[in-house]
Amino acid sequence: MTQAEIKLCSLLLQEHFGEIVEKIGVHLIRTGSQPLRVIAHDTGTSLDQVKKALCVLVQHNLVSYQVHKRGVVEYEAQCSRVLRMLRYPRYIYTTKTLYSDTGELIVEELLLNGKLTMSAVVKKVADRLTETMEDGKTMDYAEVSNTFVRLADTHFVQRCPSVPTTENSDPGPPPPAPTLVINEKDMYLVPKLSLIGKGKRRRSSDEDAAGEPKAKRPKYTTDNKEIFRSLPVGYNISKQVLDQYLTLLADDPLEFVGKSGDSGGGMYVINLHKALASLATATLESVVQERFGSRCARIFRLVLQKKHIEQKQVEDFAMIPAKEAKDMLYKMLSENFMSLQEIPKTPDHAPSRTFYLYTVNILSAARMLLHRCYKSIANLIERRQFETKENKRLLEKSQRVEAIIASMQATGAEEAQLQEIEEMITAPERQQLETLKRNVNKLDASEIQVDETIFLLESYIECTMKRQ
């Protein structure tokens, strides 16, 4: 765990759960697997508090426990799960687009509570929906359960494993009842698939019986007829046009879709690894372009395409004057986007008689960029907290005023009195509040955007590591 990741985890834990949980969580991330007493001793907190903190963390699937030899139970935190907390808003949004408000509320409840039983979720969501609906109507429990079952089918929610009650040698916490938890890995597959692919996804989810997270599967083949059958009705695409689209997709130089045979009118495959590689490369290129300029981006893409290239050839191919090309190459080299490969002509490696070739190693560049992303998000969160702290006095005042107004409205006060109270907040102060709100929103939105980059890069790195 790098420093940047640990810092980010600590900020997230603090924001969502408070100081004590943060202390315990960060300690576990830093030191790995530890038993209860050692945690209490090292962090200097009372056993009671440690237990409560661990409870919270386990409930939210951030810490797992295991029984080791001699019957000691050790707790281990998973840094990657903590970092997923950044993505919660995106999960909720995705569910909202696919399953409308009911789905959104279900996912929100589950994310807030970590784990819940199905009946508890359904009850809570139905009650919340009833509140917001018109008077006299109530939300049907069956409808909520229906949505819940659909979510479970498409692996948005997943059942927790339950500890068997017959296990008496387990001195750990008592066995949890069958509860449900969000299966996070699947959530992010949905935004990536194209419009045609939506049909495909539903078909393949029926085939996928084992509940294996889809991100792990390298490709799945579907044939022409299945695709045609599973297209949403409103599209109005005839069979020939569909054929042509599929051929175009398969021929595209980006190679997202491949054709693997002709049985059944053509078998098509999605090359997830290639797709991820292209997306990661595009991310790298975009970063180079924004940071160094479009000429640098040209050189970068050139080196990517040619794999290994000499400095003189860079000038020739990219049609950029020699001095500028040299400058840009060195800048990118110093920022670790590129690396040099030496090929000596003579056994004594003399610099004047060696070839120096520039090359881009996508995996290492992706890792470097990922690290930068983590630090950026940590910076953004810190700035947001700083801005809020700066204006704390103002925020408290506005909260008090709102509370007074609300209570006066409840007791039926006059217009004039309400006006007076509102004027307690002067115009410039109101302005300040507005700016503060806007800034905080902007910082929040920016965090989510950087998280998108993190998602791409992480998926690419994971996919490449699995293949090796």
Place this chain on the structure above:
Amino acid sequence: MPHIEAQQRAVAINRLLSMGQLDLLRSNTGLLYRIKDSQNAGKMKGSDNQEKLVYQIIEDAGNKGIWSRDIRYKSNLPLTEINKILKNLESKKLIKAVKSVAASKKKVYMLYNLQPDRSVTGGAWYSDQDFESEFVEVLNQQCFKFLQSKAETARESKQNPMIQRNSSFASSHEVWKYICELGISKVELSMEDIETILNTLIYDGKVEMTIIAAKEGTVGSVDGHMKLYRAVNPIIPPTGLVRAPCGLCPVFDDCHEGGEISPSNCIYMTEWLEF
């Protein structure tokens, strides 16, 4: 000339050589003599043997020219002599010096009326040893606009997707013809030149290329295949990291909480928030 004795022949030939009327050449079978045409003979009248030797060496170098050090090796003359002779010849307008584009300090000498070879001057992209970057930029943009408009018309025609894609392609020959007709270039551009420009567009990520097999004889095909180019959209918009100030920050590595540069007092963030 069988009726003149060999001895006399030799004397005559030697005299003609010294007067500069004959050229001495060597071939497989022996020595050959060639009469110089009168113009050339007149030119060299005032020069002596050494100059003639140097001139011959430069002439042999053809349109690639020859470096002064190489002249010295070939003629075995000392450097000062060489320089004097070269100055002489230049003033008589018999040779000229051309700066090489590869090594800007090197000067190559060639005959006055010869066109320097492409490798020395750099071809169409260089004018007087200077790389014409604006010219390249203008060509770049023009080619891209042409391909973009082609893709637009193809998309708007609303025919089935296969035809749409195929009609948005343009072969390198078409682009070349378009650029020639535009007439923005004073220098004559060949199809290879246009292809190098189109390659830079590929490296800009704005254009993609495919190669198809074409029958020999179809317009624009080279060795049985044709290159087709098409304007494309980028696959992702500018990524999330660069939308935050941290992605572009030059002092990123120095920034940490509690230091001189920290997120709380970051000026880039302040500017960005006010935007």
